[in-house]
Amino acid sequence: MRLFSATALALSLTFSQSAAASRAEVDVGKQPEPADSVEGNYLAAVVAGSARDAEAAARYFGEALRGDPRNRELLERAFIAFLASGSLTEAFPAAERLVARDPSNGLAQLALGVRDLKAKQYAKARAHFQKGGRGRAADITATLLTAWSWAGSGDFAKAVETVDRLKGENAFNLFRDYHAGLIASMAGQREKTEADRRMKATYAQERTTLRVIDAYGRYLSSVGDTPGAIEAYEGFDKLAPRHPVIRQALDDLKAGKTLEPLVTDAQDGGAEVLYGLGAAGSQQGDELAAMIYLQLSLYLEPHNTMALITLADILERLKQPEQAMAVFKQIPTDSPMRPAADVQIAVDLETLGRGDDAVAHLERIVKERPDDSDALTALGTIYRSRKEWQKSADIYTKAIERIGTPEARHWTLFYFRGIAEERAKQWSKAEADLKKALDLAPDSQARERAVVLNYLGYSWVDQGVNLDEAFQMLRKAVELRPRDGYIVDSLGWAYYRLGRYDDAVRELERAIDLKPSDPTINDHLGDAYWRVGRRLEARFQWNHARDLSPEPDELPKILAKIEHGMPDSAPPTAAEVEKPEPGRNGG
Numbered sequence: 224m225r226l227f228s229a230t231a232l233a234l235s236l237t238f239s240q241s242a243a244a245s246r247a248e249v250d251v252g253k254q255p256e257p258a259d260s261v262e263g264n265y266l267a268a269v270v271a272g273s274a275r276d277a278e279a280a281a282r283y284f285g286e287a288l289r290g291d292p293r294n295r296e297l298l299e300r301a302f303i304a305f306l307a308s309g310s311l312t313e314a315f316p317a318a319e320r321l322v323a324r325d326p327s328n329g330l331a332q333l334a335l336g337v338r339d340l341k342a343k344q345y346a347k348a349r350a351h352f353q354k355g356g357r358g359r360a361a362d363i364t365a366t367l368l369t370a371w372s373w374a375g376s377g378d379f380a381k382a383v384e385t386v387d388r389l390k391g392e393n394a395f396n397l398f399r400d401y402h403a404g405l406i407a408s409m410a411g412q413r414e415k416t417e418a419d420r421r422m423k424a425t426y427a428q429e430r431t432t433l434r435v436i437d438a439y440g441r442y443l444s445s446v447g448d449t450p451g452a453i454e455a456y457e458g459f460d461k462l463a464p465r466h467p468v469i470r471q472a473l474d475d476l477k478a479g480k481t482l483e484p485l486v487t488d489a490q491d492g493g494a495e496v497l498y499g500l501g502a503a504g505s506q507q508g509d510e511l512a513a514m515i516y517l518q519l520s521l522y523l524e525p526h527n528t529m530a531l532i533t534l535a536d537i538l539e540r541l542k543q544p545e546q547a548m549a550v551f552k553q554i555p556t557d558s559p560m561r562p563a564a565d566v567q568i569a570v571d572l573e574t575l576g577r578g579d580d581a582v583a584h585l586e587r588i589v590k591e592r593p594d595d596s597d598a599l600t601a602l603g604t605i606y607r608s609r610k611e612w613q614k615s616a617d618i619y620t621k622a623i624e625r626i627g628t629p630e631a632r633h634w635t636l637f638y639f640r641g642i643a644e645e646r647a648k649q650w651s652k653a654e655a656d657l658k659k660a661l662d663l664a665p666d667s668q669a670r671e672r673a674v675v676l677n678y679l680g681y682s683w684v685d686q687g688v689n690l691d692e693a694f695q696m697l698r699k700a701v702e703l704r705p706r707d708g709y710i711v712d713s714l715g716w717a718y719y720r721l722g723r724y725d726d727a728v729r730e731l732e733r734a735i736d737l738k739p740s741d742p743t744i745n746d747h748l749g750d751a752y753w754r755v756g757r758r759l760e761a762r763f764q765w766n767h768a769r770d771l772s773p774e775p776d777e778l779p780k781i782l783a784k785i786e787h788g789m790p791d792s793a794p795p796t797a798a799e800v801e802k803p804e805p806g807r808n809g810g
Contacts, residue, residue: 275541277307277514285313295324306334307511309518322354329355330515336368337519340493345372363389367402367496375489379410383417400424401435402496405486408442415446426455431462433469434499434529437485440472444482452476464632467559494524502533510537528558535567544571562592566601573605581605596625600636607639612647616640634663638675645682657682673703677710684717693717708738716747724754742773746781753789761788 281304298317305314315338318331326332332355339348349372352365366388373382386403389395404421407414426439436459443452456473460466475482486492497520504513517534520527531554538547548571551564558564565588572581585602588595603618619640626633641656657679664672680696683689697714704710715730731748738744749764765785773781 275510276543276546277304277511278543278546280304281308281310281313285310302331302334303511303515306330306518307514309521311338311518311522326354331355333364333368334519336365336372337493337497337522340368340372340375341490341523343375343489345375345489348372348375363395363398364496364500367398368493370402370406371489371492371496374406374409374492379406379414382406383414397425397428397435398499400428401438401499402492404442405438405492405495408445408484409486409488409492418442419446430458433459433463433466434485434502437468437472440476441482441485444476445484449476452482464630467563471559490523494520494527494530496520497523498527498530498533501530505533505537510541513537525553526555528554528560532560532564535564539571544574547571562588562595563597566597569601569605573608578605578609594625596622596636599625600639603643604639607643610646612643616643616647616649616652619643629659629663631663631665634660634665634671634675637663638678642678650682650686654679654682669703673700673707673710676700676703677713681713681717684720690721706737708734708736708741708744711737712741712744712747715751719747719751719754724751727751728755728757740771742768742771742777745771746773746777749784750789753784758788 281301285301285305298320302314302317302321305311305317311334314334318328318334318338321328321331322335332351336348336351336355339345339351349369352369352372355365366385370382370385373379373385383403383406386399386406389399400421404418404425407418407421410418422439422442425435429435436455440452440455443449443455453473453476456469456476460469460473463469472482486495497516501513501516501520504510504516514534514537517530517537520530521534524530531550535547535550538544538550548568551568551571554561554564566585569581569585572578572584582602582605585598585605588598589602592598599618599622603615603622606612606615606618619636623629623633623636623640626636629637637656638660641653641660643653644650644656645653657675660675661672661679664675666672676696677700680693680700683693684697694717697717700710701707701714711730712734715727715734718724718730719727728748728751731744731751734744735748745764745768749761749768752758752761752764762785765781769778769781769785
């Protein structure tokens with residue numbers, strides 16, 4: 224699950240070359256057109272499935288199934304695609320047909336049990352869950368959902384007893400105490416002692432998980448322990464500063480408000496089970512299972528913000544930004560995560576090449592929420608990716624003005640503004656910002672500090688100033704990120720700039736090993752080879768750089784070197800050597 228923050232959003236925009244756009248303008252794309260035959264739809268569904276595009280797979284499998292309704296394999300594959308895509312109105316009838324043929328089909332029983340839990344038909348739900356429990360994952364799912372069905376029936380003692388069947392694995396202990404605590408707290412005063420014990424046990428086991436902290440803080444608030452709730456939230460805030468959920472809770476508590484419990488009924492409880500399992504699956508890289516759990520969770524509680532965020536995050540990882548935007552759009556407007564989701568939609572739109580829409584949307588957000596530093600940061604990063612350096616620097620300045628006293632988490636703002644200022648030929652300002660970024664970046668984020676060390680160190684080498692300190696910075700950056708080919712390339716290119724060609728060859732060969740398909744690194748190594756007299760190898764590297772789609776303005780230079788080589792001369796001047804673009808060597 225992604226933690227949204229100014230840092231995370233800015234880095235996301237930087238490394239994916241993305242931006243933002245208006246919710247009103249979000250285009251979730253056209254529905255795939257069905258083929259003319261069962262076979263055609265089946266093949267299209269298989270292709271969509273291999274690309275992990277559940278929405279398209281569901282569409283094509285559904286069309287194939289309509290053409291061949293008795294085909295069991297089609298039914299099973301369509302059912303899974305329906306679940307993963309959230310097409311539950313189609314999934315439930317398919318599940319009915321599957322269990323009629325095979326009552327032991329655990330996934331179909333799970334789906335039907337969730338349907339009945341939603342309808343408050345708790346006895347029927349339990350019957351489905353009990354038939355579907357097979358194996359470790361199924362057992363924990365079936366046990367916890369069965370417990371919540373008992374809670375829905377009003378038998379809280381039976382519900383807690385059912386949860387306590389989970390034993391034997393450490394992973395089960397957290398789920399057991401967490402859900403037993405939520406069930407007991409839902410029972411009110413009659414189960415307060417049990418709720419206290421279980422919620423405290425959960426908090427003691429896991430103090431670094433947002434959902435646990437939020438549930439515990441809300442529980443303490445609901446029983447009148449406001450100081451305890453504030454302490455729990457503030458403890459997490461020290462680990463992950465200013466998460467929107469945490470900040471909203473703290474603001475409400477300090478304003479004298481009582482927080483609503485995380486779970487208020489059996490449907491919320493079932494949704495929480497499925498969300499937790501989906502989030503775990505997402506972290507483990509099991510996207511299909513995670514999507515199924517999350518879609519079922521959202522069926523029970525459509526406004527579960529964290530389930531929506533997690534699902535959208537999976538879709539982005541699967542390179543489906545249009546579907547991700549559609550999910551972000553469902554986040555309630557009063558959710559503390561909505562501003563971050565609005566900005567993330569912009570990231571997806573920029574990924575799709577809709578940069579103008581992204582800019583318009585972010586400018587609208589900034590106008591509506593002038594203190595939204597995340598939106599300003601995202602907008603500044605878009606302009607920086609477009610090489611509109613001065614405009615980018617001006618936007619970052621506005622973001623910095625909004626934050627007041629800079630904190631460690633704001634280092635990226637100064638770093639990115641420094642890049643924009645350096646490119647706009649305002650070096651004195653850029654140098655000050657890069658130094659400020661280095662001062663702010665915490666030692667605990669050593670790998671992140673490396674990009675600042677790299678950029679400032681290279682810039683000094685490029686200008687021929689502070690050389691001893693500059694090379695110390697570059698070596699430290701490589702030490703912190705020894706497998707970052709771009710940073711290793713930066714050190715090699717710095718050696719080249721100073722005419723230390725043997726050292727340059729050594730480092731640039733390392734960089735090539737790490738990033739063999741980067742045209743710039745290949746070009747750099749070709750230059751270094753030429754200077755040490757390895758001219759056949761130099762032309763080989765330049766040819767390789769040419770074939771790797773270099774930047775349009777670099778291609779003529781590479782072609783000229785392939786044809787004519789390089790003139791014999793002293794070490795190149797700054798005018799002769801193109802400085803690597805930001806976004807490569809740690810920028």
